[in-house]
Amino acid sequence: MDKKYKVLVVDDATFMTKAISDLLESDEEIEVIGVARNGLEGLKKIKELHPDVITLDIDMPVMDGLQAIRHIMIEAPVPIVVLSSLFSDGSITFEALRLGVVDFVAKPSGAISSDIHVAKQQIVDRIKLATAVNFQNIRRVRVKKDGHAKTGQHSGGTPRSLVVIGTSLTGPNSFIRLMTRLEPGLPAAAVILLEISPKILPAFVERFNEFASWKIAIAEDGKLLEQGVCYIQSNVLSVTVDFSEYGDPWFKIGEPTDSPLDTLFFSAAETFREKTVGVLLTGYGDDGSEGFARIQERGGQTIAQSVESCVYPNLTDSAIKRNRVDMVVAESRLAEAIATLVKK
Numbered sequence: 001m002d003k004k005y006k007v008l009v010v011d012d013a014t015f016m017t018k019a020i021s022d023l024l025e026s027d028e029e030i031e032v033i034g035v036a037r038n039g040l041e042g043l044k045k046i047k048e049l050h051p052d053v054i055t056l057d058i059d060m061p062v063m064d065g066l067q068a069i070r071h072i073m074i075e076a077p078v079p080i081v082v083l084s085s086l087f088s089d090g091s092i093t094f095e096a097l098r099l100g101v102v103d104f105v106a107k108p109s110g111a112i113s114s115d116i117h118v119a120k121q122q123i124v125d126r127i128k129l130a131t132a133v134n135f136q137n138i139r140r141v142r143v144k145k146d147g148h149a150k151t152g153q154h155s156g157g158t159p160r161s162l163v164v165i166g167t168s169l170t171g172p173n174s175f176i177r178l179m180t181r182l183e184p185g186l187p188a189a190a191v192i193l194l195e196i197s198p199k200i201l202p203a204f205v206e207r208f209n210e211f212a213s214w215k216i217a218i219a220e221d222g223k224l225l226e227q228g229v230c231y232i233q234s235n236v237l238s239v240t241v242d243f244s245e246y247g248d249p250w251f252k253i254g255e256p257t258d259s260p261l262d263t264l265f266f267s268a269a270e271t272f273r274e275k276t277v278g279v280l281l282t283g284y285g286d287d288g289s290e291g292f293a294r295i296q297e298r299g300g301q302t303i304a305q306s307v308e309s310c311v312y313p314n315l316t317d318s319a320i321k322r323n324r325v326d327m328v329v330a331e332s333r334l335a336e337a338i339a340t341l342v343k344k
Helices: 014-025 039-049 065-075 090-099 116-131 171-181 198-208 260-275 289-297 314-321 331-343
Strands: 005-010 030-036 053-056 080-084 103-106 161-166 188-194 215-218 229-234 238-243 249-254 276-280 301-305 327-329
Touching: 005 014, 005 039, 005 116, 014 030, 014 116, 030 039, 030 116, 039 053, 039 065, 053 065, 053 116, 065 080, 065 090, 080 116, 090 103, 090 171, 090 198, 103 116, 161 260, 161 331, 171 188, 171 331, 188 238, 188 260, 198 215, 198 229, 238 260, 260 276, 260 289, 276 289, 276 314, 276 331, 289 301, 289 314, 301 314, 301 331, 327 331
Parallel strands: 005 030, 005 053, 053 080, 080 103, 161 188, 161 276, 188 229, 215 229, 276 301, 301 327
Antiparallel strands: 238 249
């Protein structure tokens, strides 16, 4: 191709900037146009070089990655793929995704890595996907500490309805925004699959609970669903909702599947029938469309984030074009639309 993806690499370790640069330029469609040793230098070079996307470390001197994200998104907006050994810190991951990074990828074997080539395809793919996002729809989620006592805020008991939410790349940012807006006290539980490592979920959920109006918890095998709780799990696992031997809805966590959203949506439709609300947020791929069809067949309702408000539109666009969507809603109206359907 004539036009290459232009990348700026920001990392304080000389070995790592060379390793990442070599890894990226092994793909003929990518050109590394510069490197920077910290966030401040990175911000300056973004303004000088105008890259299509940057890779960004978190743990750096002078200006660390989180500080850099805040400045970049305001002063020199550009798609950011975080590449950090702090991937295992769920609270840092939450903050980076809240601030609007496209993705957060693990740096293999820590800061000084001799096997970064293992992650080559994932990193290259993320760089290319990052350049294709609708960047004007990326923005930080403004949050404030939730004043309610989480231990007593949700009503508990068996939920009357179930909201099942699907997304992929760039989805965590939209989901964080949704769950800071969704009305508490609805007679429902919610479940979402995120493109996130299962290892960081505990810290991610703990941090998220400080801001969400609902109680946030991890979807675990054998856990009963409770009203007023939003359950999160990684899309690298299969998550289904079924009835326990006592007739209560609970989770089953299984092996990876090629269509985790369809798998979740199918099970929700069979368990909650007409009391199922399916939601598709921004993301790539076409997973979830067939699951939406099953929800409709069982009398439930389906909502898709409007293509125009998506950072990456493929998930919702695919379902809309297949006539699997009952309501198409801008991101700013999703919480309201979900609440309306749950209350019916």
